[in-house]
Amino acid sequence: MKTIALIMAGGKGERFYPASRNLLPKQFLSLGADNETMIQKTVNRIRDLVYPQDIFVLTNKNYLSLVKEQLKDVPTENIVLEPLSKNTAPAIELGVEIAKRKYDDAKVIVLPSDHIIKDEVEFRRILKMATQFVENKESILTIGIKPTEPNDGYGYIKISDSQEISKVAEFKEKPTIEVAKQYVESGNYLWNAGMFIFTIKSIDNAFKKYMSNQHKLLTESLDNFPKVESISIDYGIMEKADNVYCIKGDFAWDDVGSWNALKRINGEDENQNTILNDKTVLVNSTNVTIKGTNKKLITGVGLKDIVIVETDDVILVANKNELSDIKKLTAKIKEKQLDEYL
C-alpha cells in the first residue's frame, strides 16, 4: 500500500511576528542558520518515505504561491486550498477526500509543517514502524513525544503500557505546570505533537462514525467545506475512537512555539546568547537571542532574557518571559491601523 503525506500548512504562526506576517506565516520562514524553510524541512525529512507526487499540502488560498515556490516538486493539483480556515478535523478530511481521487486506500502520514525534528533518522524509523502498524491493523496512530521537561504548553497523551506502540488511555488538554510535573514523573504521559498515521479507510470510517455530519457534507461535495464545524481532530476523533494508539517518539522534536525556540534550534554561545545576524556585538549580556537582516550592526549592553528581531520594516525587542504578549502586540498594531506592518 502506498504511503502518502498530508502536510498541514494553513497556520498563521503569529507568535513569530515580525518575521511571520499575514502573508508569510512561520512555516514558510527559515528560522535556522541555513536558508531552508520549515515546510521545506518538513518535506525533505520524509523524502525517503513518500514520493513528491504523494505529498498533499493543505493550506490557505493566500499561501498558494508560497507553497508552489517553496515546494517545487509537489504537483500543483496536490496543493489543497482551504477556502477559509477551519480546524484540523475538516482540513484532514478535505485532504483525505482529495487523496481518494488518486488512491482507493493508502497509508497517510499527517504532519504539521512548522516543527523541528533533530534526529531525522529516528523520526523516519518511527514513521516506518507506524505505517506498518496501521497497514496491519485498522487503527489511528498518534505520535507521542517523550517529554524532556514539564511543559504546560502542550497537550498530553496518557498511554496504557510501556510498549513502543500502546493503546491511548486518555488525551489530556494543556495542564498546569504542577500537573505537568506529575505527568512527566509518572512516565505514562507523552506530548501530543499533532502527528497522525492512519489509512484512508480507517480515518474514513472514523469520520463516518464520530463526525457524521462533516463526513456527509464533505463526501457530498467539497464545496460544503465552509459549512462544516471548526473542530480539532483530537476533539472530533481521537478522544472518541476506540482504536487510537500512540507510538513513542524520541527524536528531539520542537514545536517552535515562540522566539525562544531559536536558541533550542540553533544553540547558544558561552553567554547563552543565540545570534543569527552577520555583525553583532554584545557587552555584559546573557540569554539574548538575535535575528537580524544582516544589514545592520546589532549591539546590546547589559541585556538579560531579551529577543531582538529585525526585519526590513520592523524591529521587535521583547522580554523572553513575555513572548505570549506578541498577540497583544499584533492586536495593538491593528488597532493603530498600521496594517501594512502585519
Next chain:
Amino acid sequence: MKTIALIMAGGKGERFYPASRNLLPKQFLSLGADNETMIQKTVNRIRDLVYPQDIFVLTNKNYLSLVKEQLKDVPTENIVLEPLSKNTAPAIELGVEIAKRKYDDAKVIVLPSDHIIKDEVEFRRILKMATQFVENKESILTIGIKPTEPNDGYGYIKISDSQEISKVAEFKEKPTIEVAKQYVESGNYLWNAGMFIFTIKSIDNAFKKYMSNQHKLLTESLDNFPKVESISIDYGIMEKADNVYCIKGDFAWDDVGSWNALKRINGEDENQNTILNDKTVLVNSTNVTIKGTNKKLITGVGLKDIVIVETDDVILVANKNELSDIKKLTAKIKEKQLDEYL
C-alpha cells in the same frame, strides 16, 4: 566692553553611540523632537548677548565641516581647530589667544556645546549678571548649578556664602553617592557645569601665574599647542587661583551625559516611555526610551528600563542602568575591527 563666547566643541560624545560617531559627536546631533543640534541650540541660546562674529568655536580639525555647516553665521576665521585633543586649559587659552587678535580685552563666556538648558531666559539673566561682575572685578567666575538630586556623576563646587555670587571655598571631584547626598543636604554645594566667565585680561593673568609653562609656549606661538600639557581648566586654574567666584544657576540644566537624558529632555508618556520615532508600538513596557530613524516600525513587549536606538547602520538595545558600559561596547567594536561602525 564687548562680550564674546568660546564654544567648546572638541568632545567625542561617545556615550551617545550609535547616534554619535567618530565623525559625528554628540554636539552635532539633535537629541530632541526638533532638528536643531546641540551646538546650534548652544549658539542660538546666547544670540541676545553675543554677536555671531564674536562667537569662537573650539573644535577638532575633523569637525570643521560640521561646524561650518551647522553654524553658518559664525565666521570661518572664528573656528579654532585644535590640531590634537588636549584638555580644557590649553583649549581655552588657544581660544583666548585667537580672540586677542581681534580684541585687547573682552568679557568671555566659555560654554560647552553639548548641554541642554530649559529655562533660557533665566540662563541669559545669569550670564548678564556674570559678565557685569567680571567687568567690574578682576575675577574668574564659574556657574554652579543648584543640584536637583544627589548625583555622583558631577564635580561639586563648595560656596562660601548664600549670595547669588559668592567666593568659591573649594572644588570637589566626583563624590560617592553618599557624599553627594551630604553635599545636597548641606545646601553649600553646587554642580560644576564647565561654564566660565572672565575677561581676557583676568584669564591671561591667571594663565601667566598658574600655568606659566603653557602660557609661555602659547604666547610664543600657537604652533606650540601640541607641546603643552593636557590638563583641565579646573585643575590648572580654578582650584589654584584666589579670585574664583561662583554664580548660582537654576535654569534646568542637563549635561546630557547618557541616553537617559532623552527622557529628561523630551518628557515621557503615561508609562514613563519616551518615543522619538514615527511609528512605535509597545506592550506592557515601562521606562523605555526609543530613538529611531522613522523608517521602521519599532515594537517592544514586556520591556523595562531599556533604551533602543536605531541608526541607518546600527541598532543598539541597552539596559538603562548599564549605559556606562557603552564605552566597553565601542571598545569591543574596535577590537572586532568593525571600525566602519564607529
